Amino acid sequence: MIVTVTNPPTSELPVLRKVVRSSTIDLIVDQIRNAIYSGSLKPGQSINEVRTAELLEVSRPSLREALQRLISEGVMTHAPGRGVHVRRMRTADIDDVYAVREAIESQAVKLVVRGGNSTARISRALRELERAIEENVARTIGDADLNFHHSIVACSGSARLTDLMKVSMVHTRLLSLSDKRGYEVRCDVLDSHRNLAEAVAAGDEPRSLAIVARVMAEAASRLHGTVDDFDGQVVKGTDAETPADDQWLRLREQAH
Template sequence: MTKAFHEFSTLPRSDLVSQVGAALTDAVLSGRIEPGQRIPESVIAREMGISRAPVREAARQLESAGLLVAIPNRGFFVREINARAMDDLYELRLAIESAAIVRLASQAGDRGMPRLRACLKRLHDTADEDAPQAQVAAADLAFHRAICEASGNERLLAAFDQIAAEVQMGLVLIGCIYGDADRVAETHRPLLDAIAAGDVEQARAAIEEHIGTARRLVVQRLQQRDLGPPGKAVSRRQAGRAR
C-alpha cells in the first residue's frame, strides 16, 4: 500500500496544471520535498483530489524549469544540485544580469527604480516577519528579475526566467549560509545605488561582486556537503543510504 505524502490539499478544478505546478515548486524550494526524492504522482493526485494527468503535466513543466529530472520507467525526481552544476549556473546568471544591469544603468531617468525599491523593501520585510527561507529567496529573486525586466531587453528577461527556479534553489542555500534576511537584503543596496546613479562601471562592478560572492559561498557549501566530514569523502549515493 502506498504511503500518504501529506504535503498537498484538495484543489479547485480551474487551471489545475498551474496550481499543481505552484504547489510542487513551493514544496521543492522550501525543502519539504528533498533533492533526489521521487515525486509520487498517484499519491499527490489523490491528496489533491484530481487525476494524475495534471500532476504529470506540472512535473514536465518543472523538469523544463530545471527543478525535476525524469528517469525512464521510474518517474520524476527532484534535481540534486552539486557544486559543478551550481557553478555553471552562476556563470550563466552573471552573464545575463551583468548585461541587464549595465543596460539599465545606461538609460536616463528613473526607469525601474520604484519597482526595485519596493523589492528591496520586501526583502527587509521578510526579515521583520521572520519569514521562511523560501519566502526570502522568492523576494531576492524578484529583485533580480526586476533588474532584467527594467532593462527593456525581453530576451534577457526570458533567459533569466528560464533559469529562475534553479537560481532560487541557490538563493535558499545563500539565505541558510547568511542566516540573516536583513544581511541578505543589504547586499542588494550597492546594485540599487549604482543604477540610481546611472554609473555603468559601478553597476558592472556591483553585480560582479554580488553574484561572485554568492557563487563562491554556494559552491563552497556544496563542495563541503559532497565531501562530508574532513578526511572522509562521502558520495551522494552513500549519503542517501546513510539517511
C-alpha cells in the same frame, strides 16, 4: 481545478503572484515550482504521480506534461525505474547556476539603464530586504534577497528575461536546499545590494555590472565552502520555518 492553499507558504516566487495563467499545465507547473521554492518539496523527493494528481485535483496526463516541462527546465529529474524526483543540486552545478544568473541580471541592468526605466520596484525590494534582515529569519531573508534580484529583471520590461529568471530562482533555491550544511543565507548583503540599487538608479551601467558580477561570485564562493574566499555572515534555517499547514506535507509523509 487545482487546490488553492488557504494559507500559502511565505516562500513564493514573486513573479508568480500576478501572472495571468493560460492553461491547466501552467497552473500545475507554477504550483510545483512554488512548492520547491518554499522547500515544501525537497531536493531528492520523489513525485508520486497518483498522489500528486489527487492533491492538485488534476488528471494524470496533465500532471505528466507539467512534470516533463519541469524536467526540461532542470528542476526535476527522471531516471528509468526510479521515476521523477525533485532535482538535488551538486557542487558542479554551482558555478553554472550563478553564471546564468549573472547573464540574466546583467542583461536586465543594461535594459533598465539604457531604457531609462523606473527603478521604484528595486527600491521597494531593497526596503523589504532591510526589514527581513532585521527579523533575522533565514527563509525570510532568502526570499527578500531573491526578490530584490527579481525586481531588477522585472524593471527591464523583458518577458523572456523574466521567464528565465523565474526558473533561475528555483535553481538558486535548490542549490541552498541541497547544501549539506543545511539551508543558510547571507545576512550581510545590504551594502552590496544598496550599492547595486543606487548604481542602477543612477544609470551607471559599468558599476552596476561590476557589482552584479561580484555578488554572484561571492554567492558561488559561499556555496562552494571555500573558507579562504568567503568570510561573510550567515543565518541558518530551522525546521520551525516550515509552514504547519503546508498541503504538500501529505506527500512527504506518504513518501516515508
